[in-house]
Amino acid sequence: TSGSACRSSPRQIKQVRPKLPLLKILQAAGAQGEIFTVTQVMHFLGQYITMKQLYDPREQHMVYCSGDLLGELLGCQSFSVKDPSPLYAMLRKNLVALTT
Numbered sequence: 329t330s331g332s333a334c335r336s337s338p339r340q341i342k343q344v345r346p347k348l349p350l351l352k353i354l355q356a357a358g359a360q361g362e363i364f365t366v367t368q369v370m371h372f373l374g375q376y377i378t379m380k381q382l383y384d385p386r387e388q389h390m391v392y393c394s395g396d397l398l399g400e401l402l403g404c405q406s407f408s409v410k411d412p413s414p415l416y417a418m419l420r421k422n423l424v425a426l427t428t
C-alpha cells in the first residue's frame with residue numbers, strides 16, 4: 329500500500345537570548361555569541377558549575393552557589409541537580425524566546 333509521506337515543515341529549533349547577567353555566566357564558561365538553544369545554555373551552566381567547583385565533591389549532585397552570580401540569579405544558596413525547579417524558574421526569567 330502506498331503510505332502517504334507526511335511532510336510536516338522542518339521544526340525550527342527554539343533559540344533563546346539570555347539576559348545580560350545569565351549571558352555573563354555562559355560567557356565565563358566559554359560560550360560565544362548571544363543566541364543559544366536551551367540545551368546549550370544547560371551545557372554551559374554545567375561547565376560553569378564544574379569549572380568554578382560550585383558542586384560538593386563529596387555529594388556531587390549538590391551545587392552551592394551562595395556568593396556567586398549564579399546564586400544571585402537563582403535566588404538561593406544551594407540546590408540539588410536532582411530538583412532543578414529553581415533552575416527552570418531562573419531560566420524562565422532570564423531567557424527571551426526568539427520567535428522566527
Ligand SMILES: C[C@@H](c1ccc(Cl)cc1)n1cnc(-c2ccccc2)c1-c1c(C(=O)NCCN2CCN(C3CCCCC3)CC2)[nH]c2cc(Cl)ccc12
Pocket residue numbers: 370371372373374375377378383388389409410412415
Ligand atoms: C543531567 C545534568 C542536568 C542538567 C540540567 C539540570 Cl536542570 C539538571 C541536571 N547534570 C547532572 N549533573 C550535572 C552537574 C553536576 C555537578 C556539576 C556540574 C554539572 C548536570 C548539569 C549539566 C550538564 O550539562 N550535565 C552534563 C553532564 N555533566 C555530568 C556531571 N559532571 C560533573 C559531576 C561532578 C564533578 C564534575 C563533573 C559534569 C557533566 N548542566 C547543568 C546546569 C545546572 Cl544549572 C545544573 C546542573 C547541570
